[in-house]
Amino acid sequence: MKDIQHILRMAGVFVVVISGFLLVRHLLVPASFGLYGHYRAAAIDDIKALPISFVGQKECAKCHGPRVQEKNKGGHRNLGCETCHGALAAHAAAPAKSRPVRVAEKDMRAFCERCHAASFSRPAKFPQINPDAHNPGAACNSCHNPHSPRL
Amino acid sequence: MDPLMNELAEALNKVVGFIYPNEVELQWSILIVLYPYITGLVAGAFILASLERVFNVEAVRPTYRLSLLTALSFLIIAPLPLNVHLGQPQRAYEIFMTPHFSSAMAMFGFVYAWYLSAVLLLEVWFDYRKEIVMWSQTEKVWHKRIFYKVLTLGVTNISPASLKIDDKIGRAITVVGLPSAVLLHGYVGFIFGSVKANPWWSTPLMPVIFLFSAMASGIAAVMLLYMFLTWARGKAIDMLCIDTIGKFLLTAVIISFTLEMLETIQKAYEAQEHFDILALLMEGKLYLSMIVVQGIMGALIPMFLLGLVQLVKLPDNVRKTFYSAASVLILIGIFAMRWNVVIGGQFFSKSLMGFTTYKMALAGREGLFSAVVIAVLPFIILSVLLYLLPPWKDEGRSGKGGVA
Amino acid sequence: MKIKMKPITRRQFFKTVAGSVVSFAALLASAPRAFAEKFFHEPPWLTKSPYWGMAIAVDNCIGCGKCVEACKTENDVPRQPYFFRTWVERYMIHRSGETKVESPNGGMDGFPPIKKSGDMMRSFFVPKMCNHCENSPCEQVCPVGASFRTQDGVVLIDRKYCIGCRYCIQACPYGCRYFHPKLHVADKCTLCYHRITRGLKPACVEACPNGARIFGDLSNPESPVSKFIENNTVQVLKPAMGTRPKLVYRGLDREVR
Numbered sequence: 001m002k003d004i005q006h007i008l009r010m011a012g013v014f015v016v017v018i019s020g021f022l023l024v025r026h027l028l029v030p031a032s033f034g035l036y037g038h039y040r041a042a043a044i045d046d047i048k049a050l051p052i053s054f055v056g057q058k059e060c061a062k063c064h065g066p067r068v069q070e071k072n073k074g075g076h077r078n079l080g081c082e083t084c085h086g087a088l089a090a091h092a093a094a095p096a097k098s099r100p101v102r103v104a105e106k107d108m109r110a111f112c113e114r115c116h117a118a119s120f121s122r123p124a125k126f127p128q129i130n131p132d133a134h135n136p137g138a139a140c141n142s143c144h145n146p147h148s149p150r151l
Numbered sequence: 152m153d154p155l156m157n158e159l160a161e162a163l164n165k166v167v168g169f170i171y172p173n174e175v176e177l178q179w180s181i182l183i184v185l186y187p188y189i190t191g192l193v194a195g196a197f198i199l200a201s202l203e204r205v206f207n208v209e210a211v212r213p214t215y216r217l218s219l220l221t222a223l224s225f226l227i228i229a230p231l232p233l234n235v236h237l238g239q240p241q242r243a244y245e246i247f248m249t250p251h252f253s254s255a256m257a258m259f260g261f262v263y264a265w266y267l268s269a270v271l272l273l274e275v276w277f278d279y280r281k282e283i284v285m286w287s288q289t290e291k292v293w294h295k296r297i298f299y300k301v302l303t304l305g306v307t308n309i310s311p312a313s314l315k316i317d318d319k320i321g322r323a324i325t326v327v328g329l330p331s332a333v334l335l336h337g338y339v340g341f342i343f344g345s346v347k348a349n350p351w352w353s354t355p356l357m358p359v360i361f362l363f364s365a366m367a368s369g370i371a372a373v374m375l376l377y378m379f380l381t382w383a384r385g386k387a388i389d390m391l392c393i394d395t396i397g398k399f400l401l402t403a404v405i406i407s408f409t410l411e412m413l414e415t416i417q418k419a420y421e422a423q424e425h426f427d428i429l430a431l432l433m434e435g436k437l438y439l440s441m442i443v444v445q446g447i448m449g450a451l452i453p454m455f456l457l458g459l460v461q462l463v464k465l466p467d468n469v470r471k472t473f474y475s476a477a478s479v480l481i482l483i484g485i486f487a488m489r490w491n492v493v494i495g496g497q498f499f500s501k502s503l504m505g506f507t508t509y510k511m512a513l514a515g516r517e518g519l520f521s522a523v524v525i526a527v528l529p530f531i532i533l534s535v536l537l538y539l540l541p542p543w544k545d546e547g548r549s550g551k552g553g554v555a
Numbered sequence: 556m557k558i559k560m561k562p563i564t565r566r567q568f569f570k571t572v573a574g575s576v577v578s579f580a581a582l583l584a585s586a587p588r589a590f591a592e593k594f595f596h597e598p599p600w601l602t603k604s605p606y607w608g609m610a611i612a613v614d615n616c617i618g619c620g621k622c623v624e625a626c627k628t629e630n631d632v633p634r635q636p637y638f639f640r641t642w643v644e645r646y647m648i649h650r651s652g653e654t655k656v657e658s659p660n661g662g663m664d665g666f667p668p669i670k671k672s673g674d675m676m677r678s679f680f681v682p683k684m685c686n687h688c689e690n691s692p693c694e695q696v697c698p699v700g701a702s703f704r705t706q707d708g709v710v711l712i713d714r715k716y717c718i719g720c721r722y723c724i725q726a727c728p729y730g731c732r733y734f735h736p737k738l739h740v741a742d743k744c745t746l747c748y749h750r751i752t753r754g755l756k757p758a759c760v761e762a763c764p765n766g767a768r769i770f771g772d773l774s775n776p777e778s779p780v781s782k783f784i785e786n787n788t789v790q791v792l793k794p795a796m797g798t799r800p801k802l803v804y805r806g807l808d809r810e811v812r
Binding site: 153155156159163169170171172173174175178179200216233234237238239240242243245246248249250251253255256258260342345346347348349497501502503504513 | 635636637638639642644655656657659660661683692695696697698699700712716717718719720721722724725726727728729730732733734736739740741796797812
Binding site: 030033036040046047050053054056059076078087117118120121131 | 599671705755762
């Protein structure tokens with residue numbers, strides 16, 4: 001016994017350290033960890049609670065019904081309002097305080113060409129124009145109604 | 152402007168071909184090059200120590216304790232580059248609290264803890280216990296005396312029976328320690344080798360390649376330290392000892408080089424889709440660091456020097472020069488190998504269509520200065536350990552430690 | 556070291572060998588079915604509902620980049636050109652065999668229009684995003700459990716738990732993860748989890764003007780994504796990686812990586 005006393009003491013050190021570790025672990029591991037898998041279940045709630053910026057056209061229709069209906073009959077029916085007018089959650093919550101994006105006349109050309117300038121990379125069946133031949137310089141909405149673009 | 156954004160803007164300008172937009176930023180820096188290098192030195196030094204204990208290679212006995220202390224010094228520092236690199240280092244404890252068992256990185260935490268406590272610390276303790284008890288009673292310097300007293304755990308029995316038990320246990324620990332050392336550095340290799348997304352890293356050979364190059368670097372490090380410290384102490388270098396170490400060093404380098412060549416040749420032969428970009432990588436960005444530094448300087452020239460010693464009878468001082476030169480070259484070459492794996496693997500895009508760049512920052516958490524400080528720390532710890540636990544029995548104990 | 560051997564009789568030896576052969580044969584005989592069961596991955600959406608999926612119609616993408624812009628706005632993604640949860644690539648395939656690929660600012664500002672010139676054969680856009688793999692390597696390598704897949708199929712990151720080791724970013728074969736420069740944790744597409752759990756569509760799907768992005772509940776055979784998979788020839792990126800991506804494509808060209 002005397003000759004292994006030091007070994008027993010060292011074993012004791014190990015036991016103390018490992019027990020200490022297990023105790024600390026019990027205190028530090030988040031409560032919701034492991035509920036559904038190897039992760040902190042509360043993280044899901046954290047992520048669900050993140051703020052929303054885009055509301056979708058159903059929300060726009062609540063105030064702008066006729067406009068939305070007009071859009072949905074025309075060539076831009078597959079576009080959400082926010083595709084052109086920017087994120088509108090803030091505007092839907094406080095219409096006077098937060099204003100939607102309205103493309104200025106001088107920027108109209110570049111704005112529409114972003115989708116409609118003819119490019120070999122775009123699917124051929126997609127409506128595109130050659131900007132240099134198609135009323136060059138003229139603002140697109142001088143002929144086309146953005147909410148019902150076909151002439 | 153934000154230094155990171157400046158760095159990334161420069162990198163974006165230097166992109167060649169096509170990379171996924173998120174790949175402009177290199178994720179793992181010089182610190183992650185340093186980490187496998189350091190753990191490699193640990194494994195290598197320990198395996199040299201175990202040569203004497205387990206395989207009874209008496210010739211290397213003069214380096215036994217030095218190898219253990221070297222391994223311990225580097226092992227203590229090994230997690231430091233990892234923690235410094237983390238985005239949230241204050242949460243690092245989570246690896247031990249909720250380790251994800253499928254993650255090689257998580258399991259490495261436990262392999263490390265096992266190796267540090269159950270292997271290295273215990274082995275040092277059992278090997279030194281007799282002296283520790285003696286020093287705890289005779290040491291004049293008070294802080295050293297307290298250190299020894301604590302380490303005795305209050306037990307002063309150093310009867311022959313107890314020492315015999317110590318020796319048996321020490322031997323058993325070394326036997327367990329060998330596979331543990333293999334596991335330690337093999338795991339680091341596996342951390343890279345198991346990443347199927349990266350064709351430069353993904354290979355079953357990675358743990359083995361890492362292990363043998365680790366052995367080469369660890370043995371080279373102990374060889375250099377032994378030669379330097381012996382010279383510093385004004386003693387004569389044990390030629391049989393370093394001749395034997397030289398043989399093992401040569402073996403390690405040959406195996407390491409062979410495995411790396413096998414890897415490269417097989418990849419070239421199979422010529423899978425990813426090979427084209429890897430060939431461009433080796434011919435281009437990695438030409439200097441891989442072909443010249445890792446291959447020629449770090450493997451071929453040392454193999455020539457160490458091999459010549461085996462084939463031709465050379466005088467003592469020539470052999471000493473060869474061993475020193477070979478060890479220095481190997482240490483540089485193995486560092487280059489870690490660089491080529493870690494940084495090289497991030498140069499090319501996973502789209503296999505382009506390259507990004509890495510400009511190592513000088514300052515900052517992940518800069519060169521930080522890496523140098525971390526690389527120097529193990530030597531500081533080693534000098535403290537040599538002071539507290541002098542390895543050479545013929546030395547007087549108080550004050551001098553193992554260094555003149 | 557000497558190995559002590561116990562003497563055994565010839566009878567015992569043959570009994571042992573026979574027993575081993577019989578058990579091994581039984582194991583082999585049962586193996587094909589055991590194997591087949593082991594390697595068949597039953598789609599989780601047969602038992603779990605909802606189970607979110609996503610599809611991309613490459614031949615509908617016009618490269619406007621509105622999806623990239625919408626994602627960055629909705630999810631507060633850093634605006635610099637090094638961090639994307641989704642991006643668009645343009646491929647230009649030449650008769651010479653050369654394929655040029657580009658993604659300027661991830662396609663967020665659109666792409667300069669090009670004309671068919673020289674030996675250009677084909678050109679098209681490919682939107683990319685997180686594939687929300689069923690066997691995701693990013694989840695596998697996370698050391699702490701900050702990268703996980705929800706019960707409804709979305710691979711998410713726990714920002715409060717991630718230690719920022721960046722292993723997941725290395726492990727993703729698709730390049731869809733990045734390191735958040737301000738939060739110092741890993742980040743990626745969440746399939747707009749905060750939206751889809753409220754009955755909304757992901758922001759990129761909402762923004763797309765030409766129906767290139769399709770989202771829905773895979774457990775519902777009538778959902779847009781289920782119909783898309785039923786009615787189209789679909790591919791996934793890097794199938795050989797074994798990640799089992801849930802993002803499917805229609806129209807993926809052989810050049811696309």
